[in-house]
Amino acid sequence: MKSILVHPPQNPIATEIKLAASKSECNRALIINALTGFTSELTNISEARDSQTMLRLLASDEETADVIDAGTTMRFLTAYFAVTNQKKRMTGTPRMCERPIGILVDALRTLGADIQYEKVEGYPPLLLNGFKYSGQNTVSIRGNVSSQYISALLLIAPSLPEGITIQLEGEVGSRPYIEMTLKQMAAFGVDYQADWHTNTLHVPASKYKSTPYAIESDWSGASYWYSIVALAENAEVELLGLKEDSLQGDSAIAEIMSHLGVESIFTERGVLLRKIAPSPSIGWDFTDCPDLAQTVAVCCAMKNIPLSLTGIESLKIKETDRVLALQQELQKLGAELKEIETNHLYRVSRIADFPDTTPSIHTYDDHRMAMAFAPVGMMHPILIEEPGVVVKSYPGYWNDLAKVTTWEEV
Numbered sequence: 001m002k003s004i005l006v007h008p009p010q011n012p013i014a015t016e017i018k019l020a021a022s023k024s025e026c027n028r029a030l031i032i033n034a035l036t037g038f039t040s041e042l043t044n045i046s047e048a049r050d051s052q053t054m055l056r057l058l059a060s061d062e063e064t065a066d067v068i069d070a071g072t073t074m075r076f077l078t079a080y081f082a083v084t085n086q087k088k089r090m091t092g093t094p095r096m097c098e099r100p101i102g103i104l105v106d107a108l109r110t111l112g113a114d115i116q117y118e119k120v121e122g123y124p125p126l127l128l129n130g131f132k133y134s135g136q137n138t139v140s141i142r143g144n145v146s147s148q149y150i151s152a153l154l155l156i157a158p159s160l161p162e163g164i165t166i167q168l169e170g171e172v173g174s175r176p177y178i179e180m181t182l183k184q185m186a187a188f189g190v191d192y193q194a195d196w197h198t199n200t201l202h203v204p205a206s207k208y209k210s211t212p213y214a215i216e217s218d219w220s221g222a223s224y225w226y227s228i229v230a231l232a233e234n235a236e237v238e239l240l241g242l243k244e245d246s247l248q249g250d251s252a253i254a255e256i257m258s259h260l261g262v263e264s265i266f267t268e269r270g271v272l273l274r275k276i277a278p279s280p281s282i283g284w285d286f287t288d289c290p291d292l293a294q295t296v297a298v299c300c301a302m303k304n305i306p307l308s309l310t311g312i313e314s315l316k317i318k319e320t321d322r323v324l325a326l327q328q329e330l331q332k333l334g335a336e337l338k339e340i341e342t343n344h345l346y347r348v349s350r351i352a353d354f355p356d357t358t359p360s361i362h363t364y365d366d367h368r369m370a371m372a373f374a375p376v377g378m379m380h381p382i383l384i385e386e387p388g389v390v391v392k393s394y395p396g397y398w399n400d401l402a403k404v405t406t407w408e409e410v
């Protein structure tokens, strides 16, 4: 499949969508379950390739573990294989081998892991050669590169002889993902202390208890539906399986979208999205919810709502450099993402009319580029290149989109 051409809907949208499960919650539950000896009953396991890859690699005896492009799978499995004393070679796509992992490797080495870099210092592929506890149970770790290093250490912490104390240094990004990790650990019977004034986390040595656990639907995936409702002329969509009191920080999309013309009405089944009047402009700090930035940037560009963004530095080391990718593709819609203060403040605004010819959006091997730009199709025909990228987190995305409008492969 080369590209998908999304056509604007011919009729008012009124539908319900059963969202995919959260790959973030799922990958944590899978690691915890592995540490309980695979005895917990997990329900609503995510179909996302990142989670399916985690499942496959946890069950595999092969020495090479290829995570493809899954960040959490790479980081969580590195910690898991290290402390369970497994000899493994961790690798992934060329892009995965450009995403830094030195901070996690340094922390695991401090605890007693023998890890070598196969090619470039600080980056996968990694060679894990076993674990001998060093007697050190305190690690310092930078908080603003990726929270996944911190979650990886927390997940394996109960199985360390003396648990762990993690001192986070500097700013902490993606904090709700750290809290998600801690809350899921608690759901499996493990204690923790988190002091967010001193940014110190402590997990004593203990054992996870085998527990039935249901994974919630994916709030990051929900964000595309909010954008669809915001951009369509007439739309009402009920998203099933989401909770108002969610473990996922990306549930912030409900508040963000209240400024972009969508209200959220929580029901027993999930959340009902309805159109309301939008605000004239919006400013948002994406430090806690980096995966929402692309959805919100595209939606604001199309609604002609000026958007000020902060907290998007970590976007540069994700599936692609998302700042650059957004800059290049927003231009094709007649909009721009401009850096106002170096590495800090950015602004999205409209600089020209939407083009007369159908824009073709390049997706840079990034599922979120495809899913964030497809809602433009609610207003104008749009081509999305390499649409298969969505399998990373939301394999049913195009089938779900077919419930509200037509699209064709071209």
Ligand SMILES: O=C(O)C1=C[C@@H](OP(=O)(O)O)[C@@H](O)[C@H](O)C1
Pocket (backbone or CB within 6 Å): 023, 024, 025, 072, 145, 146, 147, 148, 151, 173, 174, 177, 290, 291, 314
């Ligand atoms: O822990 C997680 O499940 C995730 C944490 C975030 O990454 P960073 O901590 O690298 O920002 C997020 O972008 C990613 O999609 C999932």
Ligand SMILES: C=C(OP(=O)(O)O)C(=O)O
Pocket (backbone or CB within 6 Å): 069, 070, 071, 072, 073, 291, 318, 319, 368, 393
């Ligand atoms: C950044 C993401 O994933 P990961 O870092 O786990 O590859 C994402 O899904 O947007």
